[in-house]
Amino acid sequence: MFEVLVFVYENYWRGDACPEPEQLGRKLSAHGFEADEIHAALQWLDELSVATQGVPLQREADASRVTIGARAMGEAALAPASDSMRIYSAAEQDHLGAECLGFIHFLQAAGVLAGGLREIVIERAMATSGQPVALDELKIILLMVHWSSGIEPDALVLDELCDGREGRTAH
Template identity: 70%
Template sequence: MFEVLVYVYENYWRGDACPEPEQLGRKLSAQGFDADEIREALHWLDGLSLATRGVQLERHADGSSATVLPGIAADAALPQSADAMRVYSSAEQEHIGAECLGFISFLESASVLPGGMREIVVERAMATPGEPLALDELKIIVLMVHWSTGVEPDALVLDELCDASSDRIAH
């Protein structure tokens, strides 16, 4: 499934540029992807589309950002306080794994993943098969959430999400 998601990310710059599921399925099939992988990826993308429909990222003057969810006025939503902490359920801890939860925490502390987007990442991570989730798979999920919301991550963050850390040489 993740190979299909990478293909979609690389070939359709934004989520709104992606063709309808039926047409996308035919294109993926023509590229040689397995029918089960295509079906699984299209189902996952449909869930992503539902989760991110109407989501906007709002930047504040102090450099912080907040996720504005559909149906909630920007001024009505309470911002997450700086000392707030997300507590993960046992099922989330088991499925996502400690390494991936640590990476999510890193992205939050770097102000790359506001609370609302974090929740979409966690929800989409829970919608994947297998456990625990591999870090490379989580990075694809984070990229796809940014892709679907139309929020372009910072160049350094994009490098962190796209680069395989095992290929890096320490200086």
């Protein structure tokens, strides 16, 4: 499924430029992807589209409330306080693994992953098979969440998400 998602990301730079699912399915099939991979990816993308509805985060008149994801349909969520802490369930810890959880924390601590987007990333990661999710797969999920929401990641974040660790020199 992740190969399909990478293909979609590379060929449709913006989420709103992506064709309808039926047409996209035909294009993916023509490029040689297996039917089960295409089906899983299209379903995942459809659920991503629903999850990112209303993103980017829209502050309401009451600054303590923010609309995120599928909650845009009238139900507002409280914006996380600056001193709040995200507690991961046992299922999330098992499925995401320490490396992915550490990477999510790194992005959030660096101020490049807002709480609302973090929740969408976690929800989409939980919707994947395989346990634990590999860090490279989480990076694809992060790219796709940004892609679907229309938010362009910071250049340094994009570099971190797109480049592998091979050949990097630690300072």
